Amino acid sequence: MGVRGIVAQGLVVQEVSLLLAxxxxxxxxxxxxPCRAICASTRQVPHxxxxxxxxxxxxxxxxxxGDGHVNVARRHAGADGTPIPRHVAxxxxxxxxxxxxxxxxxxAGHAAGATAALRASLALFEAGVEVVSLFAxxxxxxSGRSTGEVEHILQLVAxxxxxxxxxxxxxxxxVRIVSSPSCAPLLPRKLHAxxxxxxxxxxxxxxxxxxxxxxxxxxxYGGMADLAQAAREIARKVATGALSADSVDEEMLGAHxxxxxxxxxxxxxxxxxxxLPPVDLLIRTSGEQRLSNFLLWQSAxxxxxxxxxxxxxxxxxxxxxxxxxxxRADRRFGRVQPTSPETTECRV
Amino acid sequence: MAADRRLPWWLRWTCAIxxxxxxxxxxxxxxxxxxxxxxxxxxELQAGHTAGFDKLEQVLEWCLELGVEAVTVFAFSIDNFRxxxxxxxxxxxxxxxxxxxxxxxxxxxxRYGMRLQIVGDLHLVPPAVLAEMERAxxxxxxxxxxxxxxxxxxxxxxxxLHATRAIVxxxxxxxxxxxxxxxxxxxxxxxxxxxxxxxxVPAVDLLVRTSGERRLSNFLLWQAAxxxxAFLDVLWxxxxxxxxxxxxxxxxxxxxxxxxxxxxxxxCVRSSGCCS
Numbered sequence: 342m343g344v345r346g347i348v349a350q351g352l353v354v355q356e357v358s359l360l361l362a363x364x365x366x367x368x369x370x371x372x373x374x375p376c377r378a379i380c381a382s383t384r385q386v387p388h389x390x391x392x393x394x395x396x397x398x399x400x401x402x403x404x405x406x407g408d409g410h411v412n413v414a415r416r417h418a419g420a421d422g423t424p425i426p427r428h429v430a431x432x433x434x435x436x437x438x439x440x441x442x443x444x445x446x447x448x449a450g451h452a453a454g455a456t457a458a459l460r461a462s463l464a465l466f467e468a469g470v471e472v473v474s475l476f477a478x479x480x481x482x483x484s485g486r487s488t489g490e491v492e493h494i495l496q497l498v499a500x501x502x503x504x505x506x507x508x509x510x511x512x513x514x515x516v517r518i519v520s521s522p523s524c525a526p527l528l529p530r531k532l533h534a535x536x537x538x539x540x541x542x543x544x545x546x547x548x549x550x551x552x553x554x555x556x557x558x559x560x561x562y563g564g565m566a567d568l569a570q571a572a573r574e575i576a577r578k579v580a581t582g583a584l585s586a587d588s589v590d591e592e593m594l595g596a597h598x599x600x601x602x603x604x605x606x607x608x609x610x611x612x613x614x615x616x617l618p619p620v621d622l623l624i625r626t627s628g629e630q631r632l633s634n635f636l637l638w639q640s641a642x643x644x645x646x647x648x649x650x651x652x653x654x655x656x657x658x659x660x661x662x663x664x665x666x667x668x669r670a671d672r673r674f675g676r677v678q679p680t681s682p683e684t685t686e687c688r689v
Numbered sequence: 690m691a692a693d694r695r696l697p698w699w700l701r702w703t704c705a706i707x708x709x710x711x712x713x714x715x716x717x718x719x720x721x722x723x724x725x726x727x728x729x730x731x732x733e734l735q736a737g738h739t740a741g742f743d744k745l746e747q748v749l750e751w752c753l754e755l756g757v758e759a760v761t762v763f764a765f766s767i768d769n770f771r772x773x774x775x776x777x778x779x780x781x782x783x784x785x786x787x788x789x790x791x792x793x794x795x796x797x798x799x800r801y802g803m804r805l806q807i808v809g810d811l812h813l814v815p816p817a818v819l820a821e822m823e824r825a826x827x828x829x830x831x832x833x834x835x836x837x838x839x840x841x842x843x844x845x846x847x848x849x850l851h852a853t854r855a856i857v858x859x860x861x862x863x864x865x866x867x868x869x870x871x872x873x874x875x876x877x878x879x880x881x882x883x884x885x886x887x888x889x890v891p892a893v894d895l896l897v898r899t900s901g902e903r904r905l906s907n908f909l910l911w912q913a914a915x916x917x918x919a920f921l922d923v924l925w926x927x928x929x930x931x932x933x934x935x936x937x938x939x940x941x942x943x944x945x946x947x948x949x950x951x952x953x954x955x956x957c958v959r960s961s962g963c964c965s
Contacts, residue, residue, distance in 0.1 A: 642905075
């Protein structure tokens with residue numbers, strides 16, 4: 342069939358994609374490197390000023406009573422009944438590229454990223470999300486990147502927690518730092534002090550805040566390292582007789598991870614380190630579509646949302662799009678019928 | 690005849706162009722959308738699953754033409770046992786037929802000399818299906834071609850638990866010291882990471898899920914930690930070569946950014962001798 346035949350029948354999707362494939366294939370091969378370089382240099386870099394965020398719609402999920410008690414109603418549905426994730430994990434990718442595109446040093450990118458992370462976390466807590474996990478540093482970062490940059494990021498996180506301590510405590514946010522055996526010794530003293538300060542402030546504020554929000558910051562964390570340390574801990578307990586080999590099941594393995602109830606490598610300002618719910622929504626920015634060794638076990642059934650903007654540019658509209666994807670998703674967990682959104686009763 | 694079975698010329702030509710760039714060594718597929726496909730066509734669900742299996746054979750041929758070393762497919766999850774009993778029984782009988790088909794001389798597995806491995810909690814599989822599985826795997830034991838991992842009655846969390854239990858047993862038996870338990874130890878203890886001949890399977894480079902769902906559903910969490918995830922809105926039985934090639938183009942374009950990261954140098958995800 343000749344070209345005329347194709348045109349006469351109308352271009353079908355497959356033919357269009359064939360043409361696109363033929364056009365794009367040169368880009369894919371090693372010979373396409375000059376083509377890619379030309380396109381990269383002519384791509385326009387959008388310059389959006391950092392937006393300030395008006396409040397996200399309140400879902401009546403946090404009520405600050407006059408006596409300082411915080412009633413966190415864990416209703417996993419918004420005001421209009423749409424499902425809201427309990428645990429949102431964020432891989433804030435693109436800080437370095439954001440800074441390079443503006444001619445700023447990478448440290449400026451990380452600073453902008455930290456501010457954006459805090460804003461996003463607080464907005465998610467306001468929307469009713471219980472736990473927000475941020476992938477600040479991975480085990481790969483701490484082995485590959487220059488130690489200066491890693492040190493800068495650690496100090497940045499410590500600085501942020503110190504300066505925003507009153508905001509976090511007022512909103513009943515507990516902070517958990519999760520790490521790995523190789524990176525836990527690298528956590529600076531300022532970070533230990535910031536966590537201790539947060540715990541003390543929360544205790545002073547009073548009230549049973551055991552069920553508040555949790556901001557989980559992963560510094561030097563790796564999902565594989567986490568599973569390895571959990572296996573090691575379980576093997577050690579079985580060897581000493583504290584556990585029987587028959588009792589090793591998925592729940593126990595999950596409990597020994599950093600997000601479980603036994604935090605072996607990390608810090609926490611929670612009064613009792615509790616097991617965090619599995620990840621419901623995972624957001625990764627800058628267009629990279631990988632998990633990159635973050636919360637592997639916990640993300641088994643998570644909705645994956647890959648956003649194009651670089652992390653400092655991730656705005657309220659992008660966050661709403663991610664939450665909409667979660668609400669639209671038909672989460673069957675292997676069954677045939679869709680499951681209904683969980684609702685639990687109010688806790689005092 | 691061999692000539693009848695060859696792929697069309699334009700497909701082989703496009704695969705040759707892709708081979709000039711970087712081809713994923715290990716591709717994983719979540720074959721989602723068979724039931725919806727059957728509903729759209731107005732046929733019974735069994736026909737949808739049969740069409741899905743035919744598509745699997747086609748996709749395997751594309752991967753073999755590209756030079757992929759290992760393919761892992763998610764055939765049946767432990768969670769799927771919660772489906773209606775009639776559907777589970779139908780799926781089991783389909784599986785029995787297809788594993789019997791794998792033993793036939795003219796099947797893809799035999800023609801390309803692929804090595805077959807079944808990964809999952811095989812205690813949950815009915816004996817009839819298990820017998821066909823074992824026969825099919827035994828026939829491929831001497832093969833040296835690419836590896837096909839069929840994940841049946843599988844969840845990634847169960848596989849990790851299996852690895853942990855194996856490590857705990859090895860520690861109790863004195864074969865392994867507690868302080869030696871690290872990521873390499875877990876990698877070696879995971880059944881889908883180890884080929885039938887004992888070599889390490891390369892880490893998953895590309896994971897494709899059809900039918901528009903954007904989640905892993907408890908599939909290959911460990912092995913896909915650094916994999917490029919591709920989500921296609923098309924249903925599995927309707928997957929065309931062009932959609933797959935579009936995914937490959939995105940894979941190749943995303944590679945340079947990763948090559949500089951520490952990921953490539955991780956020993957526990959780099960194969961320690963498989964096919965190299």
